[in-house]
């Protein structure tokens with residue numbers, strides 16, 4: 001860091017930060033073009049039941065195939081889309097795409113179709129006054145039964161918006177399930193679980209990573225399955241990468257898991273022989 005000294009106060013100037021800021025601005029503008037030119041597509045990752053290994057649901061994850069930058073990670077562009085507000089339009093597209101796809105699987109696969117599709121929603125979407133109306137319209141247009149949809153939100157998103165809880169109640173009143181994503185990494189308050197309109201707890205990968213290892217961190221995954229059971233929530237362990245983790249999670253009482261060990265996000269997880277994510 002080069003330090004600029006201004007009147008006794010030190011400000012740190014980080015050139016990398018400037019570069020990042022201008023990349024943000026550029027990406028922000030390019031998101032608009034991306035939407036207009038259909039550069040986004042969805043991949044789906046299996047959520048499987050233990051011990052059968054059946055795919056009971058899929059999580060819809062967005063991808064951006066950028067004409068120059070190649071495949072851009074949602075971790076890089078979702079925060080930008082949230083910041084400039086485009087997430088509202090992108091999010092509505094994602095929801096429609098995922099529900100259309102799920103309805104198609106139900107039509108073509110019958111009993112072999114997954115039971116649910118899980119769609120991520122960000123804080124900005126939850127603070128939209130008519131998010132529940134958007135969800136209802138998409139369900140009506142695609143003919144997807146509400147019980148086949150899950151909306152995933154993070155604890156932070158719930159805390160960030162004054163209206164999020166009302167929005168979630170309205171969505172849930174449609175018959176759609178609500179999942180708390182990345183549970184344990186945000187403003188975790190177990191108190192939230194008592195009152196929040198939530199059906200599913202997604203236990204974050206950072207706890208799953210330590211399952212089966214000695215030490216303090218392994219205790220959390222153990223505690224969260226008990227909390228889930230007592231509150232009658234369905235627990236899903238995220239980011240399961242090994243058979244040993246899956247075995248231990250099952251032993252702890254987890255019955256639903258998601259992770260590379262069971263399948264990577266793929267354009268068509270119900271058909272793809274190879275579970276590999278599409279390369280750029």
Ligand code: C2E
Nearest residue numbers: 061062074075078094120121122239240241259260261265
């Ligand atoms: P998330 O909702 O917690 O999604 C899970 C992320 O973990 C996905 O990354 C998935 O590919 C990755 N993952 C799954 N299993 C494993 C594993 O075994 N090991 C490892 N290392 N990673 C695993 P992805 O698709 O890059 O998405 C990252 C985040 O971006 C998501 O976290 C979510 O917060 C956001 N995101 C992705 N798609 C959407 C979307 O359609 N809408 C919104 N609002 N956010 C999205």
Ligand code: MG
Nearest residue numbers: 059120152181
């Ligand atoms: Mg998620």
Ligand code: MG
Nearest residue numbers: 181182202238
């Ligand atoms: Mg997650």
Ligand code: MG
Nearest residue numbers: 182204205238
């Ligand atoms: Mg996560």
